[in-house]
Amino acid sequence: MSSPIRAPRGVKDIIPPDAIRFEKILKETEEILALGGFQKILLPLFESAALFSRSIGGATDIVEKEMYTFSDKGGDLFALRPEGTASLLRAAIEHRLADPGKIVRLSYAGPMFRHERPQAGRLRQFHQIGAEILGPLTPSDDVDLIALIHRMAEAFSIPSWTLLLNNMGCPACRPVYRETLVGYLKQHEKDLCETCRHRTDVNPLRVLDCKTPSCQAVLETAPKITDSLCDRSRAHFGQVREELEGLGIPYTLSHRLVRGLDYYTETTFEFVSDALGAQSTWAAGGRYDGLCQELGGPDIPGFGFAAGIERLWLLREKAGTLPVSPSPPLWLTVFPLIPEARPSALRLVRQMRNLSVPSAGFFGSGKIKSAFRQAERDASRFLAFIGEDELAAGTVQVKNLETGEQTSYALKECSRIAEDIRNAVLSA
RNA sequence: GUGAGUGUAGCUCAAGGGCAGAGCACUGGACUGUGGCUCCAGGGGUUGGGGGUUCGAAACCCCUCACUCACCCCA
Structure with missing residues (x-):
């Protein structure tokens, strides 16, 4: 490994x-x-x-x-x-x-x-x-x-x-100040740290930023840029x-x-x-x-x-002014109770997305409990399921996970399903 | 580049030389096509890695790596 x-x-x-x-x-x-x-x-x-x-x-x-x-x-x-x-x-x-x-x-x-x-x-x-x-x-x-x-x-x-x-x-005026500063720093070279001695030559203004105590002491009395503007x-x-x-x-x-x-x-x-x-x-x-x-x-x-x-x-x-966390990502989870219902579930998910309803299928184990669990984890607002009876009748059960209210729709009337879901989600 | 502190389960942390544990999370069951609660059970770990001391090391020592904070630097 x-x-x-x-x-x-x-x-x-x-x-x-x-x-x-x-x-x-x-x-x-x-x-x-x-x-x-x-x-x-x-x-x-x-x-x-x-x-x-x-x-x-x-x-x-x-x-x-x-x-x-x-x-x-x-x-x-x-x-x-x-x-x-x-x-x-x-x-x-x-x-x-x-x-x-x-x-x-x-x-x-x-x-x-x-x-x-x-x-x-x-x-x-x-x-x-x-x-x-x-x-x-x-x-x-x-x-x-x-x-x-x-x-x-x-x-x-x-x-x-x-x-x-x-x-x-x-x-x-900066070069003039630079000269003045370099002159001053050269005078006090022995009190400066190694980095600052190097910087005196290549970038003297950076010395002003140094926090080493010995350099700080030197800088106390150093010429200020604002005095030579x-x-x-x-x-x-x-x-x-x-x-x-x-x-x-x-x-x-x-x-x-x-x-x-x-x-x-x-x-x-x-x-x-x-x-x-x-x-x-x-x-x-x-x-x-x-x-x-x-x-x-x-x-x-x-x-x-x-x-x-x-x-x-x-x-x-x-x-405490971080932006608030986003709205729930999923509106609808679709769960086929039996393998034969999978094609219908896949089709329903696709149709709901076409109607701008955020949807995902749950194709995991046949237990309805795990579908509920997954829907909950996704903060999904609705769970739709298609089992043996629904498949035979060409219908789907759609359950509002907050109110518990459950409606049976014909699989064909997608736009009505989408509309009802949208209304419920947006009015909540 | 330098220094200090910390590394134990997916997460938060116990155990300070003598059986590697808890809570949360996860999986399953009670509960067969209707969730959240409750109860029961289960899976999970080379205790960051390597070496050493010891009858015995997660613990002590050395090395190494990672993370965190600070120096430095900068947004």
């Missing part, structure tokens, strides 16, 4: 009745995005690996150690997508969806793949829903999309959430803050909030919740003004976010 093959680590089956719930959560979130005018786009699950190293950044953890890359038979290098923004931008450029002169709003959803150690709220195949707005953006567009996520927090009663906000500067970025940040306040959306400034993807500029934000365990972020995003051009497209600013569906699930579960 060989051992059974199991699902890969960090990859989960979503079994009934959770599958329906999962789809409902997705749908309800999509509906909120649709309220914001976002149009759905369906994107492939794998792309050229280069797309992600160019957009997310070669020195990021996602690209450096978490990506599922593989080469196909032609020898080209591909990667399972670790996030959605890069794919969406690629598609927008490829199909000329975006234009420097107009605003487009696109949303996507689906599985993402990262080779991480699984943990509460963290999987190797997980699901994200996200939205991106591309075009001649103003700071108000940042605020508007954040407000849409805020709407989700309210609609789903996300427990104890916080909006963390930062501005990472523009392509003009250029006038335009300062104004951008100021406007975003002012308009969030105007909408009554509370936020917390977090000058160490550095998203782990290199493409972000200006506004970055993260919605967190302490109801979620260590993986506290449930939605995050920011502005990426240089990404489109970086990927070979026109110079079009962008702003976007992604939310983790599994994390939304956990939060809504805590809040």
